[in-house]
Amino acid sequence: MKTMKILFSAILVIFMLASCKSKWDKTQPVVENISESVYASGIIKSRHQYQVYSKVNGLIVSIAVTEGDTVKKGDPILKVLNETSELNTENARLSAAYAAVSANTDKLNELKINIDLAKVKLANDSLLLFRQRSLWQQQIGSLHQVEQAELAYKSSLTAYNAAVFKYNDLQKQLNFTAKQSSKNLQISTTMSNDYTVKSDINGKVYSVLKKAGEMVNTQAPVAIIGDASDFYLELQADEYDIARIRLGQKVLITLDSYKGQAFEATVEKIYPIMNERSRSFTVDARFVTQPPVIYPNLTLEANIIIQTKDKALTIPRNYLVEDAYVLLENKEKRKVTTGLKDYQKVEIVSGLTAGDVIIKPVK
Structure with missing residues (x-):
């Protein structure tokens, strides 16, 4: 019995040492490229996309198009009784x-x-x-x-x-x-x-919002038309980030329709007025690499690249303590100066070298 207690105690000590050891994940700083970006959400829009309105009130006699039709400028969309x-x-x-x-x-x-x-x-x-x-x-x-x-x-x-x-x-x-x-x-x-509503552009009919026999007025749209081949991104950027966004900056796009893929765009227009309700600014971007099949109003998430740096000394962000310290292997708490940050990594400007070993703090 005494031998069994000693064996059990030994196993318990070994288990505790193993648990303690596994609790402290280790890593070393890595020299690599890092980019800092700001997040923006948005939708895809067809170039020159607009809502078609009737200039008169009345009863719709006939509709000349259906969703997906290609139209030329001046082609009739629908006709109102006149x-x-x-x-x-x-x-x-x-x-x-x-x-x-x-x-x-x-x-x-x-x-x-x-x-x-x-x-x-x-x-x-x-x-x-x-x-x-x-x-x-x-x-x-x-x-x-x-x-x-x-x-x-x-x-x-x-x-x-x-x-x-x-x-x-x-x-x-x-x-x-x-x-x-x-x-x-x-x-x-x-x-x-x-009394004949016509298309203002060469494009595609994406939506017909009325049916023959319904009443139409000058306040409600009757169709949505846009370019069939040229699309752009309408992004909403937070007011805290807008001052850092510039024309020509690179944008990385992810779409729910293309899981696991990223597409590149560039900032082409910044609207200089804030939406008071959402506290955001509208930013337009154009595709550099466009998905093979795309439709208006698809939702997206974007990362606008603010700045990049080559050969930066980086560590995982979750190894930072209070955003200004790291824990060395000997449990020493050391102050560091950080630089660029992305969602996973942070640049260490000073306080660490590539040979230092740091441990992940326990949450």
């Missing part, structure tokens, strides 16, 4: 045709004939006046005849000028009315065109 607008347009077209200068040539020709007649009479009265004055200079005839000839000439001149004025005035009036009617037709045509 009987009244079509009637107004037709009425404006009739008014424009009636007011056109070409439709009023008879009125102008009539006045032109009057001008020609007045011109002939003016020439005749001018000739008679010349003859009467010549005869009066030869003491033939009377002064009264000369005065009558002068009166007839002035009357013909006035009639001729009045005919020319009336012709020019009618021409101006017709031109004005024709242009005004043409503008009214353009306005009516434009208003009529507003």
Whole structure:
């Protein structure tokens, strides 16, 4: 029995020593490259992606596209009932045709004939006046005849000028009315065109939000359209990190759709206003390496690389004590100066060498 107790005690001591030894994990500083980054979440967006709105209220008559269709700029998306607008347009077209200068040539020709007649009479009265004055200079005839000839000439001149004025005035009036009617037709045509909702870009229809027979208004979108091949990243960066983000910085992207893969992007735009609700800034980034299959609104996580350093002396972050100390193998607590940090490693600027052995603190 005594021998069994001694054996049991020995086994217990060995077990305790083994447990104590395994509790203190060891490591040494490693010289390697390290990068410091800031975290940002976000979504993928199609380039030029926008929500399509109708310019008018009304009932949807027909929808010309479905999700996944490729459209060109100006292609119809849907049509809204516009009987009244079509009637107004037709009425404006009739008014424009009636007011056109070409439709009023008879009125102008009539006045032109009057001008020609007045011109002939003016020439005749001018000739008679010349003859009467010549005869009066030869003491033939009377002064009264000369005065009558002068009166007839002035009357013909006035009639001729009045005919020319009336012709020019009618021409101006017709031109004005024709242009005004043409503008009214353009306005009516434009208003009529507003009842057909069209695409503003060449792209793909990602979503159709309405159905034929539903009501549409100017406040609710009817579809979502974007570029079919060009995508970018819309990131949300915390207000505490935004001052460190710069254009052109490298971004590493992970997607739930591509587990275990990382994709590279670069910062291309920083919006200079903070969202007061989320206390974050919007940052756009463009892909350097893009996934083979991608869709708008996919969620992502991003690490924006702030700075990198080659051949840095690093240790695991969980070996730090109070963010400023490490434990040496002999349990000595030593102060260190840290530099760059990522999620797993930290740079040691001073306080350790590559030959030092440190132990992991017990939590």
